[in-house]
Amino acid sequence: MKIVFPFILVTLLSACQSMPVKSNTVLLGEVHDNEIGHQQRLAWLTHKIEQGWRPAIAMEQFDRERQADLELARKEHPNDVDYLIKAVGGERWDWRFYRPVIELALRYDLPILAANLSRKEASQLVKNGRLDLAGAQDIDLNSAIPLQLINQQRQAVQAGHCNQLPIGMEEGMARAQIARDRVMAATMLPYQSRGVVLIAGNGHVRTDIGVPQWLKSAYSVGFVESKSDAHFDEVHLIPVAARPDPCASFKLTK
Numbered sequence: 001m002k003i004v005f006p007f008i009l010v011t012l013l014s015a016c017q018s019m020p021v022k023s024n025t026v027l028l029g030e031v032h033d034n035e036i037g038h039q040q041r042l043a044w045l046t047h048k049i050e051q052g053w054r055p056a057i058a059m060e061q062f063d064r065e066r067q068a069d070l071e072l073a074r075k076e077h078p079n080d081v082d083y084l085i086k087a088v089g090g091e092r093w094d095w096r097f098y099r100p101v102i103e104l105a106l107r108y109d110l111p112i113l114a115a116n117l118s119r120k121e122a123s124q125l126v127k128n129g130r131l132d133l134a135g136a137q138d139i140d141l142n143s144a145i146p147l148q149l150i151n152q153q154r155q156a157v158q159a160g161h162c163n164q165l166p167i168g169m170e171e172g173m174a175r176a177q178i179a180r181d182r183v184m185a186a187t188m189l190p191y192q193s194r195g196v197v198l199i200a201g202n203g204h205v206r207t208d209i210g211v212p213q214w215l216k217s218a219y220s221v222g223f224v225e226s227k228s229d230a231h232f233d234e235v236h237l238i239p240v241a242a243r244p245d246p247c248a249s250f251k252l253t254k
Contacts, residue, residue: 001233023219024195025188026055027211029202029232030097030223034241037223038097044221044236045101045197049108055195057105058188060180060204061093062114065134070114079106088114101199115187115198117180125179126172139186141179152209153177160203162247180204185214206231 028041049055062070070088077083081102085095105112125131130142153174158165165173181204188196188211204210205220208231212218222232225240 001230001235023217024055025192025215025218026196027198027200027205027218027220028223029200029205029221031225031238031241032097032201033094033243034223034225034238035097036241037225037236037238038100040236040238041199041221041223042100042104046104049104049110053195054108054110055197056111056113056188056191057101058113058115058184058191058196058198059098059101060116060184060198060200061095061098062088062112063090063116063118064114064183064187065118067114070112074106074112081106092119098199111191113187113191113196115184115200117176117183122176122179125176126169129172129175131179133183139183141182145175145178149178149209149213150174156203156209162250164247164250177203181209181211182214185211188215202229202232207233 028045030041031037066088070084073080073084073087081099084102084106085099089095102112104110121131121133125141133139133141150171154170157173157177158170184198184200184204188198192215198205198211200211202222202224205212205222207220210220210231212220219234220232221234221236222229223236223238224230224232225238227237229235
């Protein structure tokens with residue numbers, strides 16, 4: 001595993017020059033609200049594309065059923081990033097962080113892939129314990145999952161909820177997280193021969209429990225705030241973003 005400590009963008013760009021793309025399938029992580037991490041990831045990706053790589057860009061930020069809408073938005077208003085985001089993006093994400101990635105894809109005419117399982121579908125899976133995806137006959141989210149993977153995801157989900165998640169909800173939410181990973185992997189598979197990049201949270205690109213579990217080969221790059229978060233092929237340590245205590249709401253309910 002390569003660990004890089006690029007605290008300024010110039011340093012990162014210099015580091016990128018010595019990092020060849022080690023796989024045609026690359027997973028680029030993020031801490032969702034860390035602006036510096038987004039900037040550094042964009043620099044990483046931009047450098048590879050400027051060197052001649054032309055991957056499809058799969059994005060967690062677009063739900064899979066919006067692919068046709070995404071293509072229509074590109075057709076109706078080519079190279080109009082704002083129109084595409086307004087037409088397809090929704091309100092779940094801080095789009096100022098993802099706008100430059102979309103601009104990059106449009107500038108080089110790269111496919112943009114809607115890669116995520118929607119919240120509605122994930123909620124159905126948590127509630128019912130199973131989910132049959134409409135229009136995705138090649139993805140069976142109800143097939144057996146290794147118990148070790150479920151248990152690891154339960155731990156990750158619990159940690160992500162400040163260890164305050166009711167035990168009875170752990171497995172359902174773990175299975176929903178695994179379902180998201182499987183859908184993202186399936187979205188990427190048809191593009192592996194030309195090259196494909198996934199833009200997603202660090203939890204999804206982890207080599208031990210994330211999308212790489214469902215791909216034959218992939219290169220995972222984490223942009224992380226802690227040295228202990230090292231479940232990636234390549235790690236970029238970024239400054240911790242200023243934010244309110246994420247566990248405050250749990251403390252108030254005690």
